[in-house]
Amino acid sequence: MNTTDTLIPRPSHVELLDSPAFTLAPNARIVASDTAVPVAEQLASLLRRGTGFELPIAEDTLPGDILLELVEMFDGGPEAYSLAVTEDAIRLTASTDAGLFNGVQTLRQLFPASIEGTPPSADGTWVIPAVDIADAPRFAYRGLMLDVARNFFTVEEVKEQIDVMTQFKLNALHLHLTDDQAWRIEIRTPDENPSGLDYANLTATGGQGAVEVPTAVPARGNSGFYTQQDFRDIQAYAASKNVLVVPEIDLPGHVNAALAAIPQLSPDGQAKPMSTTAEVGWSTLSADLPTTYEFAREVLGQLADITVGPYLHIGGDEAHVTAHDDYVTMVQQFVRIAAATGKAVVGWNEFAAVELPEGAVIQYWYGNVETTVRQAENSGAPVIMSPAANTYLDQKYDPGSPVGLSWVEGGPFTWSEYYNWDPAQGGLLDQQILGVEGPLWSETVRNNKQAQWLLYPRAVSLAEVAWSGQEVRNAGDFRRRLGALGERLTRQGVVFQEAPDVEWSAKPEYPFPGTIAASDAEYGTIEA
Known part of the structure; x- marks a missing residue:
């Protein structure tokens, strides 16, 4: 199979040339300058890592080199790139570092899967067919959401997730930092603190929380929190991989951890007990308490100050016990408070349901x-499309799956439900859609391997939906390309679910000790 036939996401234009291929030689160099x-x-x-070659960075070009070049004028937008492979050289051109980064991900897939090996392959022949590729994304925002509230993921685990997602040109990571079960981001007690709220207790108490679900392995999630420096570290690493980090503080529901840490947020002035239940929609802030808005102003202000990107997520979902008028009152204020920080x-x-700012x-x-x-x-608000039945990556693959949720109608869900849909639906047009995001809620997830198993290959489906134009996508063709991806993921050590309708080039690791793998006839338990 030609490597141009296995690219994911599918580029806008690929032309295989009738000319000799390029071979990466031991004396090859990578040519680049400035940014x-x-x-x-x-x-x-x-x-x-894959070849063992030295591959120094140079500024002058010789035959056999790989050239990365930034140019001022370029069609297709800031993330577009062109990739020209001839017998003598590889030339990657873009107008931004983001475009070059995207082109590198395509170039990575043009090499044989053994390029992912560690230690270097002793018998590797690093040949790429002569090809012209011109490519640009359909949508600017192509994201994953990681729920670090129900189960805490360490800084290093988050970085590992970034490493995997970026090879499919996903460029946004939404971190769900707070919920009923835990509070995961350090908020410092300010010098001016009118109501004497103990912000440090948000992580002292809330940071120790986690969800408990009997079917999860193990049942209880991990606890912990990010210092503000940790959060800066995650963002800096993400930025180096063309990923934008979007932090979320969920308001006015999903707030029990805050109510447990700061009693002044409750009308009775009593701290609520920490919760480990996976139930949702049962907690709320109070619209009548001035401390509600004082708290939101301080928390959102501090988070905005340490957030590099343009977005600040304030949740707003599943406020089932919040009276409608109270919901509108609070969310309208939270929106204004968040906008006043300078973030979108x-x-x-x-x-x-509320009046939204520009x-x-x-x-x-x-x-x-x-x-x-x-x-x-009416307001011109752009939309991130995350319809649960097409993007929620925590849903079960099979009714007997050892982890995952099953509340979304239409399940269980495999890769195809995440591929066979068009984000431009319900009357929305492409120009009104900022992009696509796949959320991974972590009620049943306990480590990166389990997270990867739920994410992949479904997140790969979403990556192509978000990047490739509707006109170039084909489910049968994508299934074939998924199968070829198996060896590459396996060599990277990435766990993925072995969808039975895909002919995989390699068998994945199975991350749930004591259970039967997906490739067996049925899920079930085995003797320890």
Whole structure:
């Protein structure tokens, strides 16, 4: 199979040339200058690991080199790139570092899967067919969400997730930092603190929380929290891989951890007990308490100060015990507080019920899409599409799956439900859609391997939906390309679910000791 036939996401234009292939030789170099050098160093690191070649960074071009070049004028937008492979050289061109980064991910897939090996392959022949590729994304925002509240993921685990997602040109990581079960981000007690709220207790108490689900392995999630420096570290690493980090503080529901840490947020002045239940929709802030808005102003202000990207997510979903008028009152204030930080405020589609400021973004996940469409039309609010039945990566593959949830109608879900849909639905047009995001809620997830098993290959489906134009996508062709991806993921040590309708080039690791793998006839338990 030609490597140009296995690219994921599928590029906008691929032309296989009738000319000799390029062979990466031991004396090859990577040519780059100025701001292109960091991307060149990442490419060099990848290729050195697989080939053992020295691959120095140079500024002058010789035959057999790989050239990364930034140009001022380029069609297709800031993330577009062109990749020309001839017998004598590889030339990757873009107008931004992001475009070069995207092109590097395509170039990575043009090499044989053994390029992913460690230690270097002793018998590797690193040949790429002569090809011209011109490529640009359909949508600017192509994201995953990691729920670090129900189960804590360490800084290193988050970085590992970034390493995997970026090879499919996913470029946004939404971190769900707070919920009923835990509070995961350090908030410092300010010098001016009118109500004497103990912000440090948010992590002292809330940071120790986690969810408990009997079917999970193990049942209880991990506890912990990020210092503000940890959060800066995650963002810096993400930025080096062309990933934007979007932090979320969920308001006015999903707030029990805050109520447990700061008693002044409750009308009775009593701290609530920490919760480990996976139930949702049963906690709320109070619209009548001045401390509610004082708290939101301090928390969102501090988070905005340490957030590099343009977005601040304020949740707004599943506030089932919040009276409608109270919900509107609070969310309207939270939106204004968030916008006053200079960030663009993002919320789940329930928050489309309030008046949104310029730049606000609606993340559609469930329910009637008409309110979202009206806001998009009337206020110009762009939409992130996360419809649960097509993007929720925590849903079960099979009714007997050892982990996962099953509340979304239409399940269980495999790769195909995440591929066979068009984000432009319900009356939304492409120009009204910021992008696509796949959320991974972690009620049943306990480590990166389990997370990967739920994420992949379904997140790969979403990556192509978000990147490739509707006109170039084909489910049968994608199934074939998924199968070829198996060896590459396996060599990287990435766990994925072995979808039975895909002919995989390699068998994945299975991350649930004591259970039967997906490739067996049925799920079930085995003797320890």
